Amino acid sequence: MIVRTGQQIIASGRYQTLNPWLEVEKIREDFPIFKEKIYGKPLVYLDNAATTQKPQSVIDATIHFYSRDNSNIHRGVHLLSQRATEAYEHARVKVQRFLNAAESREIIFVRSVTEAINLVAQTYGRKHVEAGDEVLISAMEHHSNIVPWQMLCEEKGAALRVIPINDDGELLLEEYEKLLNSQTRLVAVVHLSNALGTINPVKEIIEMAHQWKVPVLVDGAQAAAHLEVDVQDLDCDFYAFSGHKLYGPTGVGILYGKADLLDSLPPYQGGGDMIRSVTFEKTIYNVLPYKFEAGTPNVAGGIGLGVAIDYVNEIGLSNIAAYENELLSYATEQLCGIPRLRFIGTAHQKASVLSFVIEGVHAHDVGTILDQEGIAVRTGHHCAQPVMARFQVPATARASVAFYNTRDEIDVLVKAIHKVIEVFK
Amino acid sequence: MSYLDDLYQEIILDHSKKPRNFKELSDANHKADGYNPLCGDKVSVYLKLEDGFVEDISFMGSGCAISTASASLMTQTLKGKSLGEIETLFKNFHNLVTGKSSASTELGKLAVFHGVSQFPVRVKCATLVWHTLQAAIKSKPETVSTE
Structure with missing residues (x-):
């Protein structure tokens, strides 16, 4: 069972729950891909806008x-x-x-x-x-x-x-x-x-x-x-x-x-x-x-x-939306503090997607460095070249969250972006 | 040294931030534009060929650190080279970045790109300018406009 009431939740362990109605640690067990190691590191899958991972039942x-x-x-x-x-x-x-x-x-x-x-x-x-x-x-x-x-x-x-x-x-x-x-x-x-x-x-x-x-x-x-x-x-x-x-x-x-x-x-x-x-x-x-x-x-x-x-x-789209919304807010806050990082797309009503550029670093170099940390994001024009032209950027890096992502994973992303900035200082 | 340090070596970072020969060449007699539609990298190569030798060469464009540094170091390396030497260099460079062979001595500074071979998706970044150069060499002479 994935959904629990607020009182039953004790936030602990690696995948601390954000939203009292979603037990992410258990949800992740439904997705066999999260057992994969990327260059020996845990997979941090933030490319959900490109495609999502599949639960065992599918x-x-x-x-x-x-x-x-x-x-x-x-x-x-x-x-x-x-x-x-x-x-x-x-x-x-x-x-x-x-x-x-x-x-x-x-x-x-x-x-x-x-x-x-x-x-x-x-x-x-x-x-x-x-x-x-x-x-x-x-x-x-x-x-x-x-x-x-x-x-x-x-x-x-x-x-x-x-x-x-x-x-x-x-x-x-x-x-x-x-x-x-x-x-x-x-x-x-x-x-x-x-x-x-x-x-x-x-x-x-x-x-x-x-x-x-x-x-x-x-x-x-x-x-x-x-x-x-x-x-x-x-x-x-x-x-x-x-x-x-x-x-x-x-x-x-x-x-x-x-x-x-x-x-x-x-x-x-x-x-x-x-x-x-x-x-x-x-x-x-x-x-x-x-x-x-x-x-x-x-x-x-x-x-x-x-x-x-x-x-x-079974999880419920309203639970999913509420959890993802909180995770997106957390990620936005964390990324906000990174020098030279600029968001592309700051609408009041948003979901899942964080597109950004780092001054002086091409998105593909960002993508390569994040990949080495086990983080999957998409870099490029996202099949939306007119959007890139509108914001006068050749490409962006895009992290997109799903309900199986965690705050810990956002922290890994933030740390890796700091590494990008360190390489391209 | 990690694969990442191997890829983003100091000389590559330096050339990506301060690309050399990054300009239009007013007296170029060959020019070609290169474009990678997958990532949006763009590069234009300006070439002044005299009797089969590179008298001058420059480039313009926008791209990632690897493609910019590759263009910058290529233009530095090729000044004064003959078409025959260029052909050999490209072959060696291609073999280097695809991991088919290690750096040969004639590659000189271009040897810093050996780290690319660990990143198959980035090979195109390193070779885009070379393919564009080939197109420039094949282009009809004196049709270049720098408008």
């Missing part, structure tokens, strides 16, 4: 599927196919509940958030965006929420408009309001920025777009693991997240879309599973969600994602 689920249930899903009359189909479709229902979607047919399995966004660009975009129209994104988007729209706009002769951000890395909502107009066909914004850590006010963004009858796609790649998401409360039209950033396997992602909207769209890819009947003259497409799921999917990945959601639910 690893076991994948092994179980391939050892016991492996079969192709749908249409099989034999037992294994039935078991595989049932497990896969059960995972879809878990995702539906996780996002509080109204129906499970609104949950489309894809490969990644990147594929989800491309799916919307190639179906909704191709159907509704025409020459002279506009697609609205923000200045803090990941390349995966820029390039598909650029490709679409180029093809259609439409324009890509960008909501600017301030020096703290927050969206300028008044500018956003001015950018919305009768030519706007879609708004695509990130929920939690991977490069800056900013939490965007997506509910407000969606409300404003809906006043113009413009649908909104929310890129939840980072958000799903750190914030509670309720797609009905948000009233968002599309929401995308990926399994591997939510403690699940790589190669599986989710696109949520409102049923009516998805129903009205043409298919994305043609092939098996997305059809009802095929003749050489005409093909009738399958119903939702299968219309958008051509070809054999990542069955083990989908099942693994369902188990990852179980794991997260």
